[in-house]
Amino acid sequence: MFQKSILVLNCGSSSIKFSIIEHHSSRKLLYGSIESIGLQNSSVTWKIYNLCEKRKIFKNIITHEIGFKFLFHSILSQEQEISNTIIGIGHRIVHGGDKITSSVLLNEVNIKYVKDAICFAPLHNPLNLLGVMFAKQFFSHLSDYNVGVFDTVFHQTLQKEKYLYAIPYQFYSKNKIRRYGAHGISHQFVRDQSSKILNIPICNLNMISCHLGNGASITAIRNGVSVDTSMGLTPLEGLVMGTRSGDIDPAIIFFMYHNLNLKISDIENILIKKSGLLGLNGETSDFQKITDSYATNKQSKLSIDIFCHRLAKYISGYSSLMNGKLDALAFTGGIGENSSLMRKITIDKLSLLGFFIDYVKNDTIYKKKQYFIHTKESIPILVIFAQEEESIAKETFSVIHNI
Structure with missing residues (x-):
């Protein structure tokens, strides 16, 4: 029954x-x-x-x-x-x-x-x-x-200095152009799971959550709420993604339009569907396939190195938002959960912040069914296996229960 x-x-x-x-x-x-x-x-x-x-x-x-x-x-x-x-x-x-x-x-x-x-x-x-x-x-x-x-609701806690762009204020007041973020359901699930694993109340938890898949974003969570996130007005901003460029100099768009005579629709298509990992290696956006040829194909190596560089840079920046207390760094999503190579390259760039990876745990996390991949000297580093569906189901029941 x-x-x-x-x-x-x-x-x-x-x-x-x-x-x-x-x-x-x-x-x-x-x-x-x-x-x-x-x-x-x-x-x-x-x-x-x-x-x-x-x-x-x-x-x-x-x-x-x-x-x-x-x-x-x-x-x-x-x-x-x-x-x-x-x-x-x-x-x-x-x-x-x-x-x-x-x-x-x-x-x-x-x-x-x-x-x-x-x-x-x-x-x-x-x-x-x-x-x-x-x-x-x-x-x-x-x-x-x-x-x-x-996905945008979790980021409603951002303050104006985090979500406004440095463009004329009227574009926000009249047109609502601002940072909205994305992947909020996933970041909220990572926060909740990390709270349980670390035995830290959500209201006291300071962490950085990395949702890494074909779409990728990173969120700074302080005292249990989102205080900054990498995706912006749309899911195009931020990290390098499967086919999306992430952060670029906005003037690249002007250059493509004025100097290369590309249509705006073509530029949009390039930045959303033909950039990111696919644009860098020229063949695929599949992270596993790129990983398989990392040691033998220079474009594959370049693609992953750029991905990890951008990610490490964001983690470093978000560490400054924790008011001196950072409880954990967490990885989730298809790439976050499955790519030991990505985690190794990224964490090795962050030793100055107190992150040190245990290479054995990093390579065997699925076999051991554990969460932690850090050494004893390190700030905790977790791999959280995504279960966004459970969060959606709970939210759904809560809403209909109150009808």
Whole structure:
């Protein structure tokens, strides 16, 4: 007999992650992901009750729409016993703009706010809304129980000196151009887990959280709240990412436009989809593939070295925000969890700050099922395995419980 559960949808630029999580136990009744959407060899894998994995490879390149239809009509419709336990649907949404400051029901007003923020997250918000549309259609009896959990909400604690840009103030007051941040759901989960592992109350915890995947960001957390973060108005600013440039001199855009005669739309496409690791090595944004050729391919080595340099520079800068007490540095996300090479290169640059890596622990963290990768002399360094879905499920239940 199953308890009440929450369906969680996490729609990315090339994937749809889904899970049905039992509320009281946090047990996953069903979970999986649709990967490589828009690319060759798109596939979906899923598990029920954590038993044998099911998998389907699509013959043709699929869209997000096809992916959602397969999820709802070919997976969830076949698992009625589980689907009947769902009492709410939680959606990870990247950008809430300046209007949304907490997790909210996705009614007409709040959906309009999400649409208004599309200009800040053009790759993500439309896809997030597509998931909302399909969920409301398929679970029509739960139409009023769809909840948006936003990546920008965790960063609402930033002070003006952290979120304003040094441009005429009217662009903020009239157009709301400011730093919003992203990956807030992940950074909040890392904070909560670190608090438990270190046995430090959240309100006393000072740490730096590094969410490193195809999208990458770093957040300074002081006394349990976000006080600075690397992503800005959009998820383009900050660290080197899979296909996004991160920080650049803004004048590069002027140079491309005036001297290279590139259209603004072409420049935007370059900075968002053709830069980062892909732009540096010229072949792939897959960090594992780049790592495999790190020792033999100079462009691969250059790509990872630049990635780690930018990351170490941000960690150094954020250390100054801790008021003299830094409790931990944490890595999460696909690259953060899996790349021992990235962690080694980055931490080796930070000995002046008191970070020292244990190379054996760093290389065997999965086998040992441990969190720590530092030496005895070091400030704690943790690897936190991402479970954003659990955070989304808890937020969703909290919102619908208060209706």
